[in-house]
Structures are given as structure tokens and as C-alpha cells.
Amino acid sequence: MIISPARGGTAKIIIALAAGSILLFLWNYALPHYSNTIIHAENGGKAKPAGGEEEYKPGEFFQDAKPANASTTVELNETPPKDEIQEKAKKPSPTPLPVHEETATNTKCSEVKGADDVMIVLKTSAADIYDKLPEHLLTLFACAPHYAIFSDLAGTFSGHNVYDALENVTEGTRREHDEFKFYDKIQKYSTEAQHLSDLKGDSSKDLDKWKFLPMVYRAYKLRPATKFFVFIEDDTSLSWTNLLQWLSRLDSRIPLYAGAPSNVGDLRFAQRGGGYLISNAAMKLYTNAYEQRYASKWEKRTASECCGDVMLAIALDDAHVEFYSAFPLLQGESVASLDWTERHWCAPVVSWHHMDSNDIDVVWNFQQSWVRDHGWQTPYLVRHAFASFVSPRLSADHNAWDNLSQDTRIKKPADNAAIEDTVNWNGLSEAEKNATISFDNCRKQCEAKEQCLQYKYRKGENECVFGNVVRLGRAVSGEGEKDTRSGWVVDRVNKMVKKWEPCAEPSWKFNQ
Numbered sequence: 001m002i003i004s005p006a007r008g009g010t011a012k013i014i015i016a017l018a019a020g021s022i023l024l025f026l027w028n029y030a031l032p033h034y035s036n037t038i039i040h041a042e043n044g045g046k047a048k049p050a051g052g053e054e055e056y057k058p059g060e061f062f063q064d065a066k067p068a069n070a071s072t073t074v075e076l077n078e079t080p081p082k083d084e085i086q087e088k089a090k091k092p093s094p095t096p097l098p099v100h101e102e103t104a105t106n107t108k109c110s111e112v113k114g115a116d117d118v119m120i121v122l123k124t125s126a127a128d129i130y131d132k133l134p135e136h137l138l139t140l141f142a143c144a145p146h147y148a149i150f151s152d153l154a155g156t157f158s159g160h161n162v163y164d165a166l167e168n169v170t171e172g173t174r175r176e177h178d179e180f181k182f183y184d185k186i187q188k189y190s191t192e193a194q195h196l197s198d199l200k201g202d203s204s205k206d207l208d209k210w211k212f213l214p215m216v217y218r219a220y221k222l223r224p225a226t227k228f229f230v231f232i233e234d235d236t237s238l239s240w241t242n243l244l245q246w247l248s249r250l251d252s253r254i255p256l257y258a259g260a261p262s263n264v265g266d267l268r269f270a271q272r273g274g275g276y277l278i279s280n281a282a283m284k285l286y287t288n289a290y291e292q293r294y295a296s297k298w299e300k301r302t303a304s305e306c307c308g309d310v311m312l313a314i315a316l317d318d319a320h321v322e323f324y325s326a327f328p329l330l331q332g333e334s335v336a337s338l339d340w341t342e343r344h345w346c347a348p349v350v351s352w353h354h355m356d357s358n359d360i361d362v363v364w365n366f367q368q369s370w371v372r373d374h375g376w377q378t379p380y381l382v383r384h385a386f387a388s389f390v391s392p393r394l395s396a397d398h399n400a401w402d403n404l405s406q407d408t409r410i411k412k413p414a415d416n417a418a419i420e421d422t423v424n425w426n427g428l429s430e431a432e433k434n435a436t437i438s439f440d441n442c443r444k445q446c447e448a449k450e451q452c453l454q455y456k457y458r459k460g461e462n463e464c465v466f467g468n469v470v471r472l473g474r475a476v477s478g479e480g481e482k483d484t485r486s487g488w489v490v491d492r493v494n495k496m497v498k499k500w501e502p503c504a505e506p507s508w509k510f511n512q
């Protein structure tokens with residue numbers, strides 16, 4: 001038997017900060033001069049107060065503020081799904097749709113409070129853009145009034161500007177590093193109108209780390225008055241309503257760099273896939289440092305770092321911007337891989353990662369009906385996502401399904417197995433050994449263990465795996481995977497989550 005520990009790899013690092021003293025420090029020394037007025041080009045250039053900001057008071061930053069009064073908001077997106085439009089056109093509804101108090105004034109998703117204060121910056125590549133961008137344009141970017149798309153090739157995509165993050169990488173660096181040969185190839189493919197999606201692969205990934213620093217700089221230059229910049233990958237899904245509600249609780253005059261934490265040595269950085277937030281004040285510090293140090297120092301350093309998100313953290317640190325863990329609001333798991341535990345049950349979900357277009361669409365549709373029912377001032381929480389995406393799919397037997405069970409594995413050793421495996425095997429009870437014989441035995445063994453919530457059986461491997469946390473997992477189809485069968489102890493799961501309900505308050509805390 002091999003007991004593998006519960007996954008520790010995911011970003012679950014919780015670090016308590018002496019927030020008071022740090023904030024006081026920031027307030028005293030590092031607070032840049034945030035202008036009280038922003039000129040809105042859309043507003044005929046008329047100055048208007050920046051969101052009615054009052055003066056920031058140290059110590060209030062991370063307080064669990066009360067939700068703003070829900071008064072003037074809501075009704076979703078002016079562009080409902082196509083079939084809904086057709087449906088409506090066919091038969092005008094005889095009874096008017098129930099009107100919520102909040103729908104008194106119909107706020108479009110692009111006009112929700114705070115929408116104007118945020119810029120979403122998406123990073124993709126010429127190889128992936130055709131696969132990944134359309135879904136974002138139809139969903140998040142249909143709502144976000146300000147966004148920018150960065151790639152390794154400049155141009156337009158269905159009329160949307162795409163910036164080349166690498167256009168100013170210095171000559172020396174281009175000559176020195178092989179990945180820029182690939183960059184040249186991309187430009188050539190484009191000129192020759194060849195299929196850019198043929199360029200998928202490792203070379204495309206190697207170029208990626210060079211994009212981060214110039215992208216962040218350029219994003220600020222595009223809209224320097226923006227309060228919050230949120231950077232995502234092309235497989236990140238953001239909740240528009242939860243994001244806006246979260247940002248409304250933060251102060252952009254504080255230098256803030258936040259995301260799902262990860263570590264390299266002593267350095268903490270925001271994993272790119274969960275998205276990361278950089279406040280206006282932090283962008284100012286970064287930009288000043290960038291202008292002095294990019295060419296002379298940061299670009300060279302990029303060569304020796306594994307990844308762009310790590311390099312960005314180094315640069316931000318160099319610019320005296322501090323990192324805050326925004327987990328679990330920003331996090332790096334998908335609906336399929338998240339561990340649904342009590343720890344984040346009451347947290348609003350701002351981001352998902354490893355989401356393909358289909359996944360993003362499903363979550364977006366969920367969000368649309370959520371806003372229709374609850375307005376723009378109520379966040380959806382992990383538990384609501386569980387009820388919608390996970391709960392209906394739990395069953396005792398799911399064929400060709402890998403539920404990511406991984407806490408305890410029982411595997412019948414092969415004849416030539418390592419001695420250690422054989423010794424472990426010999427230490428098992430007969431009932432445990434029997435768990436490797438069939439799916440039903442595997443299930444029964446899970447049911448017999450109090451902690452066990454889910455199981456996975458692989459016939460070809462004589463293997464039974466138990467899981468002590470709930471994960472949804474996904475269908476499998478690869479050779480050697482198709483015989484994977486999974487299930488949950490549904491009653492046990494239901495009883496457990498009942499105990500966690502209800503959430504008295506959304507848990508917006510993220511800096512601990």
C-alpha cells in the first residue's frame with residue numbers, strides 16, 4: 001500500500017501579516033499621490049470624482065466592509081445567449097418576468113458600479129489566440145469596458161487590437177536566446193498568411209516569460225488612471241460580478257500586488273494562471289522602476305528565471321511593491337480539480353484556471369443566472385458553485401471518469417514488484433486486499449472507512465484509490481484510462497456539506 005499525502009502543492013499558503021504596521025508604513029512612506037479626479041474620455045473629458053472615494057484610513061483596508069447598498073443595479077448583460085433571444089422572439093411572455101427590487105434601473109454589465117475602474121489584461125500567443133480568445137470576447141470582454149490583449153504578434157483579431165508584448169525586447173537579447181528565432185518565425189508566418197495555430201508547442205511557451213514585464217508596463221501606459229489592473233491567461237476564467245465586488249473593498253492608492261501564492265526559494269509570487277491584481281499605486285512604482293531598470297537589469301535577469309510570473313514578482317519586489325496572497329479568491333484550480341472543503345466554502349470565487357472555452361462558457365452562464373437572481377451586490381460563493389457544478393454530478397458509479405481521488409492507494413503488487421510494495425501489501429487486511437479485485441469491492445472499502453468520500457478503481461492496474469476530500473474530476477478517454485471508474489459516498493458528502501451551511505457572511509479575507 002502506498003499512502004500518498006493529501007496534495008500540498010496547490011497554493012494554500014496562508015501567511016499572517018502584521019497588516020496594521022505594514023499599512024501604516026505604506027501610508028506614511030510609500031503612498032503615491034492618487035489624483036482625486038479622473039478625466040473620463042468617454043465623459044466628454046469632463047472631470048468627475050473618482051468613484052466618490054473618501055480619504056483612505058489606515059487599518060480599514062482589509063476590514064470586512066458591509067456590502068454597499070444594493071440600490072441602482074442590475075439586470076444582466078444586454079446580450080443574452082442567442083437561443084434565448086430566439087426564444088423570446090418566438091413567444092412574447094404573457095406574464096412579465098418577476099422584477100427584483102434591484103432591477104429598478106437596468107444596469108448593463110458594462111455599467112455596473114466599479115466596471116470603469118478596472119482593466120483586464122489577457123495574455124495569449126499567436127498559436128493559441130484562435131482557440132482561446134473568442135470565448136473571452138463573448139463573455140468577460142463583452143462586459144469589461146476596458147481590456148487589452150497581449151500576444152507575440154501585433155495585429156487585430158476580429159477588430160480587436162492585439163499588442164505584441166515583445167516588440168521592444170532589445171536586440172542583444174533577441175540574438176542571444178533561441179526562442180526569438182521562433183518569434184521571428186511567428187512574424188514570418190503572419191506575413192505569409194500561414195496557419196499560426198500550427199505553431200503550438202514548447203517554443204511558444206519558451207517565449208512566454210519575456211512577455212510579462214513589457215506587458216505590465218504597456219498596460220499601465222495605455223490607461224494610467226485605471227485603479228485596478230487584473231492580468232489573466234487565456235485559460236483563466238474571471239467572475240465579473242465577484243471581481244467588481246472584491247475590488248470595491250480595496251483601495252487602489254495602496255501598492256498592492258495580489259494573487260494565488262506560490263514560492264520559489266524565499267520569493268513569493270502570484271501564479272499567473274489564477275490571475276493577479278496590481279493596483280494603480282503599485283503600477284506607478286513599477287513603471288518608474290521599469291523605465292530605469294528594464295533594459296539594464298530586468299531583461300537580463302529574465303533569461304535566468306524559469307517563468308514570467310516569477311520574474312514579475314522579482315521586478316515588483318525591486319520596485320518595492322509587496323505581495324499579498326489573494327487565495328482563495330484568486331486560485332489556480334478548475335471546477336474539476338478544486339478540493340471542495342470547509343476551508344473555502346464561504347469564499348467568493350473570483351477566478352478559475354485551466355478552463356477551456358467550454359468550461360468558461362458553463363461558468364459564465366451560471367454567473368448570468370446568478371446575477372439575474374441576486375443582483376450585482378451578492379457574490380456567488382464556493383458553496384454555490386458546488387451546488388451548481390458538483391452536487392448534481394455526484395453518484396456512486398461513474399464510468400470512464402477520474403475523480404482525482406488520491407489520498408490512499410491500494411494496489412496489488414506485480415510479481416516483480418519492489419520489496420517495499422510487497423511488504424506494504426502483506427500488511428493489509430484481507431478486506432483491503434479485496435478492494436483491488438473489483439469496483440464494488442473498492443467502493444465497499446471506501447464506505448467502510450469513515451474518512452473516505454470518493455473512490456477510483458482501475459481494473460487493468462488492480463488498483464483502488466480513496467479520496468478524503470471531494471473533487472469532481474473529469475471524463476477520461478485516453479488509452480489505458482478508459483477503464484477508470486469513480487464514485488462518491490454521496491450520503492456522506494451531503495451530510496458533510498450540510499454541516500458547513502449556511503455561510504453567515506461571504507469570506508472576503510485574503511491576506512492571512
Ligand SMILES: *[C@@H]1O[C@H](CO)[C@@H](O)[C@H](O)[C@H]1NC(C)=O
Pocket residue numbers: 069
Ligand atoms: C444604506 O442602507 C441603510 C439601511 O437601509 C441606510 O441607513 C443607509 O443610509 C444607506 N446608505 C446609503 C449610502 O444609501
Ligand SMILES: *[C@@H]1O[C@H](CO)[C@@H](O)[C@H](O)[C@H]1NC(C)=O
Pocket residue numbers: 164165166167168214215217218221
Ligand atoms: C515599445 O516602444 C514604443 C516606443 O517607445 C512604445 O510606444 C510602446 O508602447 C512600446 N511597447 C511595449 C510593449 O512596451
Ligand SMILES: *[C@@H]1O[C@H](CO)[C@@H](O)[C@H](O)[C@H]1NC(C)=O
Pocket residue numbers: 430431434
Ligand atoms: C475477499 O475475497 C475472497 C474471494 O472473493 C472472499 O472469499 C473473502 O471472503 C473476501 N474477504 C473479505 C474480508 O471480504
Ligand SMILES: CC(=O)N[C@H]1CO[C@H](CO)[C@@H](O)[C@@H]1O
Pocket residue numbers: 402403404405406474475476
Ligand atoms: C484526468 C485526470 O486528471 N487524471 C488524474 C487523476 O489523478 C492521477 C493521480 O493524482 C493523475 O495522475 C491523473 O492525471
